[in-house]
Amino acid sequence: MDAGLFHAQFDKTVRGPNNAAMRLGLALATCACLVLPAAAPGQSLPNPALPLGPNPSECEIEAALLGTTGPNCPPMAMQRSAVPPPAVASPPAERPGPVTVPPLPGPAAMPAPELRAAFRVEFDFNSARIRPESQAILDKVAAVMATAGNTRFRIVGHTDAIGGDAANLALSRRRAAAVVEYLVSHHHIRRDRLEASGMGARELLLPDQPKAAANRRVEIVNLGG
Numbered sequence: 001m002d003a004g005l006f007h008a009q010f011d012k013t014v015r016g017p018n019n020a021a022m023r024l025g026l027a028l029a030t031c032a033c034l035v036l037p038a039a040a041p042g043q044s045l046p047n048p049a050l051p052l053g054p055n056p057s058e059c060e061i062e063a064a065l066l067g068t069t070g071p072n073c074p075p076m077a078m079q080r081s082a083v084p085p086p087a088v089a090s091p092p093a094e095r096p097g098p099v100t101v102p103p104l105p106g107p108a109a110m111p112a113p114e115l116r117a118a119f120r121v122e123f124d125f126n127s128a129r130i131r132p133e134s135q136a137i138l139d140k141v142a143a144v145m146a147t148a149g150n151t152r153f154r155i156v157g158h159t160d161a162i163g164g165d166a167a168n169l170a171l172s173r174r175r176a177a178a179v180v181e182y183l184v185s186h187h188h189i190r191r192d193r194l195e196a197s198g199m200g201a202r203e204l205l206l207p208d209q210p211k212a213a214a215n216r217r218v219e220i221v222n223l224g225g
Helices: 003-013 020-035 058-066 132-146 165-187
Strands: 116-119 152-158 194-198 217-224
Touching (some): 058 132, 165 194, 165 217
Parallel strands (some): 152 194
8 A cells, every 4th residue: 555545544544533442452552561561481489498407596486487687686698598508429329300299179378478497496306306415596586486476477398208198197296286385385385376287297497408408397387467
């Protein structure tokens, strides 16, 4: 089509007196293209649980679980680093395959809150009895929870991949319940502020080392007020 004829037809069709709606639609479409950002190639995952050391201080626990520290704590920035590097085996062993476990029944899990920390809480073998050396860690956790008002927390038990899925899932739930019971009975944290759940071997801290001791842990998740 000749350019002059095209522009004449455009003026007659779009800019005519009876086409205000069409002109408005074009204007809104132009605005949408300018304002809406391009879709990101992928959404970022929630922050993983912050693995704390074997003897964290109350200030470190407070920063990890509450996102803030008290006036008596030194300035600190809790960095949620990647999982610890795998240990070097000598001689190199064949890398294990991925651990496959069935999904838990029930509704889809909620997005993981940002404030969550992983603690190495020791239990007797194949038992939910908390070992005495781990009670000191839970004592510090309780002290932090006591300052957190009505904030609720979820206690999540995790196991390694040794053994069957059903046994690991039941064991992780019993261990989480044991931590809740310890916090309630020894430190009088209100039971309605705590809930227990278990994941078995579904969220390994070291997926390439499914039998590593680091996978046996307790995570505490801040659920808000």
